[in-house]
Amino acid sequence: MPSQEIIIEVSNVSTSFGQHKVHDNVSLEVKRAEIFALIGGSGSGKSTLLREMMLLHRPDSGKIKVHGVDLTNITEAQGQSLRQHWGVMFQHGGLFGSLTIQENVGLPLREHTDLPDSLINELAEWKLSMVGLQSGVYGQYPSELSGGMLKRASLARALALDPDLLFLDEPTSGLDPISAGEIDTLILKLRDMFGLTILMVTHDLDTLWQVSDRVAVLANTKVEALGSMLELSVSKVESVRQFFDGKRGRSAYAQEQKISELHI
Amino acid sequence: MKLMPMNAAAFSMNALPNLAFSGAWVTSKLFDMAEKIHGMPRIAELNIIADGSEIEALDMSGAWVMHSVLNRLSTQGKTITYKGFKPEFAERLEIVAHEFNRHANASRDIKITPPSWLEQIGITATKALKEAKDLLSFVGEVSLMIVASIINPSRIRWRPILYNIREAGFNAIPIVGVLAFLLGVVVAYQSADQLRNYGANIFVVDLIGISMLREFAPLIAAVIIAGRSGSAYAAQIGTMSVTEEIDAMRVLGIVPMEMLVLPKLIGMVISLPLLTVWADMLGIFGGMLTAKTQLDVSFVDFIGRLVKAVEMTTYTVGLGKAFVFAIIITMIGCFQGFRTHGGADSVGRQTTRSVVQSIFLVIVADALFSVLFSILKI
Numbered sequence: 001m002p003s004q005e006i007i008i009e010v011s012n013v014s015t016s017f018g019q020h021k022v023h024d025n026v027s028l029e030v031k032r033a034e035i036f037a038l039i040g041g042s043g044s045g046k047s048t049l050l051r052e053m054m055l056l057h058r059p060d061s062g063k064i065k066v067h068g069v070d071l072t073n074i075t076e077a078q079g080q081s082l083r084q085h086w087g088v089m090f091q092h093g094g095l096f097g098s099l100t101i102q103e104n105v106g107l108p109l110r111e112h113t114d115l116p117d118s119l120i121n122e123l124a125e126w127k128l129s130m131v132g133l134q135s136g137v138y139g140q141y142p143s144e145l146s147g148g149m150l151k152r153a154s155l156a157r158a159l160a161l162d163p164d165l166l167f168l169d170e171p172t173s174g175l176d177p178i179s180a181g182e183i184d185t186l187i188l189k190l191r192d193m194f195g196l197t198i199l200m201v202t203h204d205l206d207t208l209w210q211v212s213d214r215v216a217v218l219a220n221t222k223v224e225a226l227g228s229m230l231e232l233s234v235s236k237v238e239s240v241r242q243f244f245d246g247k248r249g250r251s252a253y254a255q256e257q258k259i260s261e262l263h264i
Numbered sequence: 265m266k267l268m269p270m271n272a273a274a275f276s277m278n279a280l281p282n283l284a285f286s287g288a289w290v291t292s293k294l295f296d297m298a299e300k301i302h303g304m305p306r307i308a309e310l311n312i313i314a315d316g317s318e319i320e321a322l323d324m325s326g327a328w329v330m331h332s333v334l335n336r337l338s339t340q341g342k343t344i345t346y347k348g349f350k351p352e353f354a355e356r357l358e359i360v361a362h363e364f365n366r367h368a369n370a371s372r373d374i375k376i377t378p379p380s381w382l383e384q385i386g387i388t389a390t391k392a393l394k395e396a397k398d399l400l401s402f403v404g405e406v407s408l409m410i411v412a413s414i415i416n417p418s419r420i421r422w423r424p425i426l427y428n429i430r431e432a433g434f435n436a437i438p439i440v441g442v443l444a445f446l447l448g449v450v451v452a453y454q455s456a457d458q459l460r461n462y463g464a465n466i467f468v469v470d471l472i473g474i475s476m477l478r479e480f481a482p483l484i485a486a487v488i489i490a491g492r493s494g495s496a497y498a499a500q501i502g503t504m505s506v507t508e509e510i511d512a513m514r515v516l517g518i519v520p521m522e523m524l525v526l527p528k529l530i531g532m533v534i535s536l537p538l539l540t541v542w543a544d545m546l547g548i549f550g551g552m553l554t555a556k557t558q559l560d561v562s563f564v565d566f567i568g569r570l571v572k573a574v575e576m577t578t579y580t581v582g583l584g585k586a587f588v589f590a591i592i593i594t595m596i597g598c599f600q601g602f603r604t605h606g607g608a609d610s611v612g613r614q615t616t617r618s619v620v621q622s623i624f625l626v627i628v629a630d631a632l633f634s635v636l637f638s639i640l641k642i
Contacts, residue, residue: 084292097607109325113291116298123325126363143606162291162323193356194324 005032007165007197008053013062015048022048023059024221035191035198035211039243040218046201047169049218053199054088054167055079066165084112086165087158091173093150095142101128101153102138108160127156132182148179155183159190166190168200172207184210205252217243229256270320273297275333281309283337286318289326297329304336312337317348327353327360335364395603402599406529409521421527428531432493433539439492440485444543447480448472448550456558465559469569472551477574477582481543483630486589489536490622494597497528498618501601502611510602525598529591536590537583544582577642585633589626596622 008030015023022045030036038046051057052064055071064071067085069078088094095104105124109115115123128138131152142150151171158166171187172180184207190196202208208215209229217225217232219239225232232240233253243249270288272295277283287293314334322330334344346354379387413420455471501524504510513520548570555561561569600618604610 098609109291114295115291115325119298119329122367123328126328126367127324129363129367141606143610159324162325193352193359195352 003032006030007032007034007067008036008199009063009065010049010053011063011065013049013052013059013064015045015052015057015059021221023062023218025062026218026221026223027062028216028223028226030197030199032197033191033195035187035200035213037208037212037215038199038201038218039203039208039215040239044218045221046218050167050169050199050201054086055083084108084161085163086167087161087163088167089151089154089158089169089171091169093142093154095150095154095157097142100139100141101133101145101156104142104153105157105160108157112161124156124160127159128153130159131156131186132179148175151175151183152179155186162194164194164196166196166198168198168202170202170204171200172202172204177206180204180207181210183207187211205249206255209252209256273326273329275300275330277305277307280307281311282313282315283333284315284318285330286320288321289319289330290321290323291325294326294329301329301333301336304333306340307342310342312342312344314344314346315348316346316350316353319349319353322353322356324356324360327356328364331357331360331364335361398603399595399599402602403595405521406525406595406598409519409526410529413522413526419522420530421523424523424527425530425534428528429535431496432489432528432532433535436489436492436535436539437542440488440539440543441546443484443488444476444481444547445550447484448476448547448552449554450550451475451480452551452554453558456554460559465555465561466565466569468551468555468559468561469566470573472548472555473570473574474578476547476551477544477578479582479630481547482540482582482585482589483626484547485536485539485543485586486593486626487623489532489539489590490593490597490626491619493532494593494622495615495619497594497597498601498604498615499611500524501598502604502614505602505604506607506611520602525594528598529594532590532594533587536593537586540583540586544579581633581637581642585630588629588633592625592629593622596625 006029008028010029011027013023013026014021026045026049038049040046048057052059052071053066055074058072066082069082074082095101096107099107102121102124105127106120109120109123110117113120125135125138129135133149133152133156137145137149142153145153151174155168155171158168168187172183175183187198187200188211191198200207200212212229214226214228215232216223217237217240225235225237225240227235233244235241244253270290270293271286272293273285273287273289275283275285338344349357452468452472455468459465459468459471501510504524510520513523552563552566555566556563597618600614600621604614
């Protein structure tokens with residue numbers, strides 16, 4: 001369960017692309033072993049915020065600290081060590097097309113450790129089986145896999161270095177409900193068993209209800225609301241209401257109500 | 265956890281039967297652990313006590329490696345008791361133990377043997393034959409498309425044709441001109457010494473005229489265009505097939521061949537012969553300059569001789585070749601583009617293949633033409 005230790009600290013971050021303002025003084029904190037979700041409509045700057053946390057984009061002003069390291073004036077060496085402590089699963093996989101699935105997962109280990117090849121292969125196979133991929137596909141190339149398999153393989157690669165922080169960009173989008181459910185279970189298992197801190201961008205209401213501890217709603221360049229799904233579901237803020245009052249939002253909420261009744 | 269320093273993973277067998285694990289068993293601190301495990305001495309004790317009280321951290325890879333230490337001992341028939349492991353570490357070890365056994369069983373089932381050299385030759389040969397067959401059927405498809413367009417000319421897309429003429433033809437004028445000019449200079453220069461020895465200075469005109477019009481101009485133009493436009497065709501069509509644009513065309517009822525190949529083919533068939541004429545002119549001009557400076561053949565003498573030395577057929581043979589080369593380059597470029605499957609590196613591979621194959625086929629065709637023309641005495 002989440003502790004009080006802060007892993008990611010975003011304070012007063014502003015970002016704009018040309019005239020278009022994406023973030024205006026956005027602040028939030030992610031605690032250790034927390035599953036934190038960023039939601040918001042298209043163009044609300046969720047992905048940009050995520051990219052800023054992973055050192056892929058620099059905010060115009062404000063400060064982001066990851067593991068207590070300020071990303072604004074980070075040195076190359078600090079950046080490298082930080083990168084080995086997080087894993088990233090990209091929306092479209094981001095797997096290298098010239099490598100097999102197993103080589104993709106083994107690549108971070110080959111780059112950053114002195115482990116022998118045989119061990120790296122074993123570890124890669126294990127990570128792949130952990131995300132639910134069958135051994136038949138390990139030798140295949142990303143172009144030969146389905147979208148769902150790519151997501152799983154990408155997750156396995158994100159886990160290759162046993163990171164303590166995991167960034168997930170739309171982990172369940174484009175997956176069938178069963179696979180999405182399995183990914184949800186896996187995310188929970190990783191957090192409970194290995195104490196991973198997980199930050200994800202998602203639109204999947206089921207995932208949000210099942211998995212997330214806290215959710216930040218980005219809208220109108222700000223964090224409009226922040227809290228657990230239960231807290232947000234009774235929020236009066238308009239942008240949050242839009243999210244819950246849509247047809248899909250209502251059905252996911254209803255389902256959640258049924259599930260919690262069963263548990264009681 | 266801040267990014268604090270951790271001690272390297274280690275295990276000690278100094279106080280047997282105590283097997284003491286210490287340090288951080290995490291991916292970045294495992295270092296040469298695999299070698300250490302490999303070099304573990306055989307021990308006499310039958311009952312081992314695994315002591316986990318000094319372990320600072322244990323991640324998934326660390327647990328895997330730690331388990332392989334313990335597994336090695338248990339396969340030697342030792343009994344292991346655990347002591348001092350934090351509950352979460354013990355739990356992780358247990359998960360790994362389960363996975364480890366499953367993995368050991370699974371990896372025994374799968375045995376992949378690389379093909380023998382004979383099999384390899386067979387595979388390569390089959391692939392090459394298959395590709396040749398595919399190329400043939402591609403040529404057939406395009407031919408049918410051409411026939412269909414002739415029957416129904418309103419389906420011809422004029423705008424892309426003009427665009428292709430500008431891209432492959434007009435924009436290539438400077439580079440083709442410069443290279444043809446230099447080629448003319450070089451050929452004349454190399455022959456100057458020999459001709460002067462025999463006092464046959466004026467024959468430089470025959471040499472330049474015939475070699476340029478018949479061989480060099482079509483060839484140099486074709487090689488440049490293969491590198492310039494053939495590769496672009498392969499890359500464009502390849503990228504489109506990777507991003508499912510080709511499929512999108514098909515489902516929208518647009519025939520990709522008609523949209524992508526035909527305009528390129530028509531554009532190229534018009535551009536390359538024209539570029540060859542341009543290369544003819546610049547090549548002869550290059551030779552003419554060298555002839556004047558090196559062999560004292562004046563421009564007037566040169567042109568006067570050129571008209572007599574070079575027959576009309578020499579010129580038309582060159583243009584005919586250019587026409588064929590244009591078809592080869594476009595067909596190979598588009599064919600390799602359509603063969604792209606998978607990701608970005610496949611686009612690169614097919615583009616390279618398109619350039620290599622089209623230059624290869626252009627030169628082979630040139631050689632065949634020489635044989636053919638000598639038989640026909642043209």
